[in-house]
Amino acid sequence: MLFSSVETLITQDVLAKRIEELGKELTERYKNHADLVIICTLKGSVLFVADLIRHMDIPLEIDFISIASYHGGLTSTGDLRVLHGMSTDVKGRPVLIVEDIVDTGRTLTKLKEMLAEMHPSSVEVCALLDKPSRRVVSIESEYVGFTIEDLFVVGYGLDYQQLYRNLPFIGVLSE
Ligand SMILES: O=P(O)(O)OC[C@H]1O[C@H](OP(=O)(O)OP(=O)(O)O)[C@H](O)[C@@H]1O
Numbered sequence: 156m157l158f159s160s161v162e163t164l165i166t167q168d169v170l171a172k173r174i175e176e177l178g179k180e181l182t183e184r185y186k187n188h189a190d191l192v193i194i195c196t197l198k199g200s201v202l203f204v205a206d207l208i209r210h211m212d213i214p215l216e217i218d219f220i221s222i223a224s225y226h227g228g229l230t231s232t233g234d235l236r237v238l239h240g241m242s243t244d245v246k247g248r249p250v251l252i253v254e255d256i257v258d259t260g261r262t263l264t265k266l267k268e269m270l271a272e273m274h275p276s277s278v279e280v281c282a283l284l285d286k287p288s289r290r291v292v293s294i295e296s297e298y299v300g301f302t303i304e305d306l307f308v309v310g311y312g313l314d315y316q317q318l319y320r321n322l323p324f325i326g327v328l329s330e
């Protein structure tokens with residue numbers, strides 16, 4: 156499918172303000188919990204996590220896991236592949252998963268199952284975008300930036316065929 160333009164759904168300013176709010180909320184949540192580990196899901200969450208942690212005024216570690224199921228397309232293939240694992244020992248430590256988007260819920264479900272085997276003291280999720288209308292697996296995030304309609308979005312880390320991740324705003328592709 157060919158797309159000719161991108162329409163803005165969430166502007167750079169609106170993103171920045173909401174991410175600052177989330178960072179402050181998370182600072183309050185975790186300020187009395189030592190040893191926080193943030194797990195960023197690559198590739199989509201890389202811009203979000205970089206901005207979010209700059210508003211978290213507490214000690215934290217960060218690690219990355221590369222997990223993918225869209226493989227460039229518009230729909231989840233259901234074939235979840237872990238392309239790179241994490242290296243941090245999270246046993247007995249609070250974990251915050253940072254996700255760019257929860258759509259069918261399959262990625263987050265798989266990630267939470269994998270983490271449970273590592274016995275962290277707690278696991279919470281901060282998702283920039285939530286698309287509840289597309290859920291296949293019932294799962295919720297403790298912290299959500301924006302709840303969006305059933306639209307395929309790109310930008311601010313999110314891709315279509317690995318492109319558009321560098322847009323500074325969230326947009327919708329149009330033909
Ligand atoms: O709730 P779901 O339907 O599972 O979709 C959400 C996941 O899908 C996307 O990853 P993708 O597979 O596109 O990998 P990427 O982050 O490398 O683009 C997105 O970044 C989320 O991690």
Ligand code: HPA
Nearest residue numbers: 258306307308309313314
């Ligand atoms: O709307 C989306 N856009 C980009 N990647 C995605 N992965 C799940 N949903 C989406």
Ligand SMILES: [Mg+2]
Nearest residue numbers: 199225227314
């Ligand atoms: Mg993708």
